[in-house]
Amino acid sequence: MNIEPVTLSEKATEEVINIMQNKGIPADYGLRIGIKGGGCGSMGFMLGFDKKKEDDIDYIKNDIPIYVDKKHVMYLIGVEVDFYEGSDERGFVFNKS
Structure with missing residues (x-):
């Protein structure tokens, strides 16, 4: 079974x-996408580079x-990971369809 739960927009792909x-990310690392617990039962998204587990x-x-x-x-x-670049801020954003 081939599951791809998260997609990357073209802008996010270019930035990654x-x-x-x-930035010297080792060749054996990939993009880790996940969730993290927040306060009061909320949940947030996380993005980083890591080895496969x-x-x-x-x-x-x-x-x-x-x-x-x-x-x-x-x-x-x-979820789609996108990259926003505006005059007010710049960074990855998570859009849920």
Whole structure:
């Protein structure tokens, strides 16, 4: 079964590739997308670079290895990672369809 719970927009893909090439991310690392608990029962998204772990679902999108912990998949289905660049701020955003 090939599960790809999270997608990357074109802008997010460009920014991730730029970071991987210019910030010294090791070749055996991929993009980790997950969730983290917040206060009062809320939940937030997380994004970073990491090695693949035993309980990960892994797939490749646009030459980017993506790792998602199996426990997080149900919360991430339908999420798109985008990159926003405006005069007020700049960074990755998570859009849920």
